[in-house]
Amino acid sequence: MKNKKIIVIGGGFSSLAAACYLAHAGHEVVLLEKNEHMGGRARQWKHEGFVFDMGPTFYWMPDLMEAFFQDFGKSASDYYELLQLDPGYEIVFGKGDRLAVSADLSHVYEQYERIEPGSAAFLKRFLKKAGFNYRVAIDKVIYKPGRSVLELIHPETATRVFQFVESIQSYVRRNIKDARLRQALEFPVLFLGAKPSQTPAFYCFMNYADMVLGTWHIKGGMYQLIQAQMDLAVSLGVQLHTGQPVQKIVVEHNRVRGVETRDGRFWQADAVVSGADYHHTEQLLPERTRNYSESYWNSRVLAPSALLFYVGFDVKLPEVKHHTLFFDASFEAHAKCIYDRAEWPERPLFYASFPSVTDEGMAPAGKEAGIFLIPLAPGLNDSDEIRERYFKQILSRMEAVLGYEIRSHILFKRSYCVRDFMSDYHAYKGNAYGLSNILRQTAVFKPGIQNKRLSNLFYTGQLTVPGPGVPTALISGKIAATELLKQLNKS
Ligand SMILES: Cc1cc2nc3c(=O)[nH]c(=O)nc-3n(C[C@H](O)[C@H](O)[C@H](O)COP(=O)(O)OP(=O)(O)OC[C@H]3O[C@@H](n4cnc5c(N)ncnc54)[C@H](O)[C@@H]3O)c2cc1C
Secondary structure, X not given: OOOOEEEEXXXXXXXXXXXXXXXXXXXXXXXXXXXXXXXXXXXXXXXXXXXXXXXXXXXXXXHHHHHHHHOOOOOHHHOOOEEEOOOOEEEEEEOOEXXXXXXXXXXXXXXXXXXXXXXXXXXXXXXXXXXXXXXXXXXXXXXXXXXXXXXXXXXXXXXOOHHHHOEHHHHHHHHOOOHXXXXXXXXXXHXXXXXXXXXXXXXXXXXXXXXXXXXXXXXXXXXXXXXXXXXXXXXOOOEEEOOOOEEEEEEEOOEEEEEXXXXXXXXXXXXXXXXXXXXXXXXXXOHHXXXXXXXXXXXXXXXXXXXXXXXXXXXXXXXOOOEEEEOOXXXXXHHHHHHHOOOOOOOOOEEEEOXXXXXXXXXXXXXXXXXXXXXXXXXXXXXXXXXXXXXHHHHHHHHHHHOOOOHHHEEEEEEEOHHHHHHHHOOHHHOXXXXXXXXXXXXXXXXXXXXXXXXXXXEOOOOOOOOOOHHHXXXXXXXXXXXXXXXXXXX
C-alpha cells in the first residue's frame, strides 16, 4: 500500500486520536480545525491567571486513556500527572445532607449501610456485576465499528440480554429504598446522555468506573490530555492547522477528492475522516451523498446541552469540593424539561467544580476557580437575561448550602450556552454531549462510521460509535482510523 494523504476535520479528542493512528500507520495526515484553538469541546480558557476546562472535567476510566497511549508505545505518565480525587465527588441533597463518594470503597459501603441497612450487601453484588459488565463492554462491545448486530453477539452479551430489557432505574429501585442512594447510583449513567429510566441496566458498568476505578484529575486540567494528543500527533508527523474551517467536502465521481476551507483553498486528499459534529459534516456534502435526512436527525434523541459559567473568586472558598453535584431539587422535574418537554427547568440540578481545591495551578494563590454546569434540553433559545437568572439562582442555592455568601467575591464570570455550542463547534441543536445512549441509538443503531456512497469518507466523534465521553471519543478515533486503514490495505 502506497502512503496516502488523509485530511482529518476537527481538533477534538476523536479527530486527534484518528490522526495519530493514521499517521502511525505511515500516512500523510493533515488536521484542519475551524477555531483558533484546539480541543473542541474540551478546550481551555485562561483568564487573569485562572485556568478553566471549558468542557469535560471528570477523568473516568483511566485504563482506556492508558490503552490509547500504549497503542503508540507510550504511557499517559509520559505526558501528564494524574491525581486520584478523594472523595471522587460529593452529592448535596440539602443543607447538611451530603454524600461523599470516597476513593476507599470500604467507606462507601459503611456510608450506604448507615443510611439504609442492607444496602451495602446490595452494593457489593451490584458492583461485582458492574465489574463483569465493564469487562464485557470494553472487550466485546465498545471498540466495535457498529456495522452489524453480529458484532455484539457473544456468550458474554447473550447471557446479559435481560439487562438490556430492564432499565438501570428499575434495577436500582427494586433493591434500594433511600431516595439519596438511588440518585447516587443512577447519576453515573447521566454521562451517557439519557434518563436512568431509559438506560439499560447493562450500563451499570458506569458505576464500576465511578466507584471502583475512581475519579481522577490531570494536573493542569483536562486540556493536558488534548495537549498530550497534540504532542503525540506532531511527533508522528501530523500537520495541525487551526483557524481552518472546512466549508465543503469536494466530491467527484462518487469519491471524496479533498476539502475546501473558508479561504477558498483546496486541500487534496485520498480519504477524509471528520470529527466535526456528524450532522454538520453531512451539511458539507452534496445532499445526494449524505447518509441521513433531516427527518432522521429530527427523530434522534440528543444528549443534553448545557448552561455553563466559568467564575474567578478573589478568595479561597471554605468547604467547597473539587466536584459537587447539587441534587437539592427534583431530578424527575428537571429530566422532564430536558427529555420530554424541551423547556427551561424551574429549579434545575447543577454541577459545581472547584479544581483549584486540588490543583493550585488552576487559580492564582489565595483564589478559587469555579465552574458551574446546568444540563439543558438542546435547541433552547438562550439569552443573556435567562443566563443571569440561573446564575443568581445557583449562587443562592450554593450560599444556602455553604452557609456563607460568595457573590461579593466574584472577580469575573463568563457564561456559555446553546448558541455558543452551535457557533463554536457547529453542534447540532447546540448539543453538548452528542446522542443519547438509549438502546435504539446504541452500537449498530448509531449514525454509521462510514459514508454509504463515498467509501473514502469516515465519521468519528461523539455522535457515532461508541458515544459521548472523553475515553469513548479516543476510541471513536481509533475505530474510524482502523476501518479506513482496513480499506486502504485492500486497495
Ligand atoms: C460541558 C461539557 C462537559 C463534559 N464533561 C465530560 C466529563 O466530565 N467527562 C467525560 O468523559 N466527558 C465529558 N464531556 C463529553 C466530552 O467532552 C465529549 O464527548 C468529547 O470532548 C467530544 O469530542 P469530539 O472529538 O467528538 O468532538 P469535539 O470536541 O466537539 O470536536 C469537534 C471539533 O470539530 C471542529 N469543527 C466543527 N466544524 C468544523 C469545520 N467545518 N471545519 C473544521 N473543524 C470543525 C470543532 O470546532 C471542534 O473542535 C463533556 C462535554 C461537554 C460539552
